[in-house]
Amino acid sequence: MNDYFYFPVIINFIGIAVIYACWNHFNRNKFALNFVGWGVITISMLFWVEFYGAEYGIVFSCISISITGLLCLGVNYQRRPQKVVQKNYQNNWIGVRQTSTRFLTFLVAGPLALFACCALCLLIPHWFSEQRSHNLVLAAFLLPILWGLVSFWVCAKDELLVPFVVILLTGIFSSLILFL
Amino acid sequence: MTIKPSNQLVKSALSGHSWLGLCVSALMYLICLTGTLSVFFEEFERWEQPEIEEYSTYSTKQIETALSYFSNRIEKTPESVYVVLPTQAVPRIHISGDGKEWFVNQNGSLSSPPEEGWTHGLKALHTTLHLPQTLGLIVVGALGAMLCGLIVSGLLAHPRIFKDAFRLRLGGNKRLEQADVHNRLGVWGTPFYLMIGLTGAYIGLISVLVAFAAPAFYDGDREAIIEAVYGGDPELSQPVVPFNIENAFETLAREHPDATPIYMVFQKMDTEQQFLEIAATLPGRLIYSEMYRFTTTGELLDHQRLSDGPVARQVAYSVYRLHFGHFGTGWTKIVYGLLGAGLTIIAATGVNIWLARRKKVSCANDMWLAMVWGTPLALAVSVITNNLWQLPVSGFWLTLLSSIILCCVFKGGSRSKTILIRLTGLSLVLVMYQYYLKFGSFDLNPAALKINMAIILMLSVYLLLVIKRFFIKR
Numbered sequence: 001m002n003d004y005f006y007f008p009v010i011i012n013f014i015g016i017a018v019i020y021a022c023w024n025h026f027n028r029n030k031f032a033l034n035f036v037g038w039g040v041i042t043i044s045m046l047f048w049v050e051f052y053g054a055e056y057g058i059v060f061s062c063i064s065i066s067i068t069g070l071l072c073l074g075v076n077y078q079r080r081p082q083k084v085v086q087k088n089y090q091n092n093w094i095g096v097r098q099t100s101t102r103f104l105t106f107l108v109a110g111p112l113a114l115f116a117c118c119a120l121c122l123l124i125p126h127w128f129s130e131q132r133s134h135n136l137v138l139a140a141f142l143l144p145i146l147w148g149l150v151s152f153w154v155c156a157k158d159e160l161l162v163p164f165v166v167i168l169l170t171g172i173f174s175s176l177i178l179f180l
Numbered sequence: 181m182t183i184k185p186s187n188q189l190v191k192s193a194l195s196g197h198s199w200l201g202l203c204v205s206a207l208m209y210l211i212c213l214t215g216t217l218s219v220f221f222e223e224f225e226r227w228e229q230p231e232i233e234e235y236s237t238y239s240t241k242q243i244e245t246a247l248s249y250f251s252n253r254i255e256k257t258p259e260s261v262y263v264v265l266p267t268q269a270v271p272r273i274h275i276s277g278d279g280k281e282w283f284v285n286q287n288g289s290l291s292s293p294p295e296e297g298w299t300h301g302l303k304a305l306h307t308t309l310h311l312p313q314t315l316g317l318i319v320v321g322a323l324g325a326m327l328c329g330l331i332v333s334g335l336l337a338h339p340r341i342f343k344d345a346f347r348l349r350l351g352g353n354k355r356l357e358q359a360d361v362h363n364r365l366g367v368w369g370t371p372f373y374l375m376i377g378l379t380g381a382y383i384g385l386i387s388v389l390v391a392f393a394a395p396a397f398y399d400g401d402r403e404a405i406i407e408a409v410y411g412g413d414p415e416l417s418q419p420v421v422p423f424n425i426e427n428a429f430e431t432l433a434r435e436h437p438d439a440t441p442i443y444m445v446f447q448k449m450d451t452e453q454q455f456l457e458i459a460a461t462l463p464g465r466l467i468y469s470e471m472y473r474f475t476t477t478g479e480l481l482d483h484q485r486l487s488d489g490p491v492a493r494q495v496a497y498s499v500y501r502l503h504f505g506h507f508g509t510g511w512t513k514i515v516y517g518l519l520g521a522g523l524t525i526i527a528a529t530g531v532n533i534w535l536a537r538r539k540k541v542s543c544a545n546d547m548w549l550a551m552v553w554g555t556p557l558a559l560a561v562s563v564i565t566n567n568l569w570q571l572p573v574s575g576f577w578l579t580l581l582s583s584i585i586l587c588c589v590f591k592g593g594s595r596s597k598t599i600l601i602r603l604t605g606l607s608l609v610l611v612m613y614q615y616y617l618k619f620g621s622f623d624l625n626p627a628a629l630k631i632n633m634a635i636i637l638m639l640s641v642y643l644l645l646v647i648k649r650f651f652i653k654r
Binding site for chain 1: 192193195196197199200203321322324325326327328329330332333345346347348349350351352353354364365367368369370371372375377378381382385386388389392393395396397405408409463464465466490491492493495496498502507508515518519522538539540541542543591
């Protein structure tokens with residue numbers, strides 16, 4: 001650890017402290033104070049990058065924001081007596097219909113969505129074939145985000161039919177473009 | 181002007197977030213907990229085999245001696261022989277090839293083989309859930325993708341999440357308490373958790389993408405994709421003579437003084453195409469290593485351009501260190517451990533919120549409690565079963581299963597929880613006892629000392645809490 005370690009840590013702490021003070025004490029000029037706080041945090045990020053290089057600096061900066069924020073949280077917590085609510089113990093068997101619906105949701109949000117997302121992501125290296133290796137890595141990073149969001153969408157929908165049709169068609173069309 | 185999502189959007193986002201979270205909760209919790217511990221796998225490996233000689237300097241003569249001992253012990257020359265060099269985190273040398281592996285003493289002779297013990301089981305649980313390699317990697321990768329989805333949906337589902345960023349109400353209403361812990365830890369850790377989810381998913385799902393991309397772009401040749409992204413091997417034809425390792429190290433020190441060697445690979449040994457690779461870390465870089473390639477005489481051929489090649493190659497090769505926190509100093513690992521523990525708590529509290537919202541209690545409550553408190557117990561018991569019968573995996577799953585059965589039979593949340601915590605404490609005491617019995621000391625190397633001290637500290641804190649509670653009751 002080099003001698004400058006504390007410098008970006010302190011600046012980052014000041015930034016979070018300004019945001020915390022604004023949240024905790026001030027009702028006026030909140031926007032301005034928040035702006036100052038995030039500005040100071042941005043400056044601390046620049047110091048992280050300056051002292052540790054771009055790669056370590058950005059990661060250290062993100063981590064330090066998390067840790068400082070959680071420390072503020074540790075200072076600010078409120079403790080109240082625990083309310084114990086008595087509930088009845090009751091086991092309900094899950095019905096066949098409910099089980100099959102959940103299984104179908106799993107199939108649509110899982111393997112089917114993975115197939116569609118894979119095919120969709122690979123359209124990037126397909127269309128931009130000059131830098132294919134670049135775009136393959138981009139597709140590899142895009143895949144989890146896309147799949148995660150599609151699964152979330154499937155789970156958020158009450159009806160399964162629309163997501164099923166959209167995902168299936170996306171997968172088929174993307175595959176056709178890829179392989180034909 | 182403020183952008184406020186509609187109530188309908190928030191409602192469906194919350195519903196999607198809840199369902200997605202519930203579907204993956206148990207496995208997500210397992211992956212997060214084992215991931216948190218896996219950050220320290222190097223220390224655990226040193227803790228498990230503390231009798232291995234440790235040193236931070238090495239000589240080319242030592243490596244040559246180790247190579248000749250290795251060649252004598254194996255029947256057939258392997259295509260690649262790996263010599264892993266000492267680093268600050270693991271000050272040991274080990275040599276391997278064709279699945280055979282030994283530690284190397286300071287005089288170059290071979291020591292014991294690395295044990296496939298508890299740490300190996302822990303890593304396998306985190307990376308493959310003890311499933312067959314490829315399937316396990318895909319399942320864990322899928323969970324990484326779901327984590328990304330959960331983070332984004334979590335932000336969408338909670339419009340006040342930034343407004344309440346510093347509000348933490350403990351006690352009172354159980355659901356409110358759990359929601360506060362879940363949301364606060366979540367919002368502050370978002371960039372870190374997104375990074376972990378993304379890198380984890382990349383590691384796990386790359387095989388799926390390669391399986392799709394190979395027939396689409398490379399006539400089904402998967403190796404061609406790996407070569408396109410990471411670069412290929414050099415083509416050589418030279419007389420088969422012993423490697424001049426000393427010359428290779430001297431050339432590396434002269435040409436790339438910043439590079440710190442971490443391992444070397446003797447490729448295509450005893451053939452005309454043989455060459456030497458030295459993997460070295462570079463200061464301030466997240467790439468796992470740069471690969472410098474040498475001829476048998478020790479002349480520098482080229483480097484794989486992992487550090488200065490195409491951006492995609494650099495990014496792809498930075499994923500491992502970014503995911504496991506193996507860069508910078510030991511502090512990085514500690515911070516990764518803390519934030520990993522935060523993610524584990526988020527996984528646990530997410531389900532707690534759902535359970536607290538229900539009007540009844542059912543076996544789902546007991547099973548979840550068993551999962552949360554039974555997993556640490558299962559991990560502690562697996563150390564014991566590993567020491568006794570070299571069965572860490574069976575020890576883990578049997579204990580977890582027993583915990584679930586125990587909780588479902590007792591049907592009493594707090595009572596089952598107390599039992600599981602006490603059993604975990606007791607198991608850790610047994611682990612310490614076994615360790616002392618086996619090695620006769622707690623401080624055979626710095627890593628062993630740190631881990632033993634951490635366990636003793638945990639036990640002491642737990643004991644103090646028990647004593648405090650006892651006096652408060654009286």
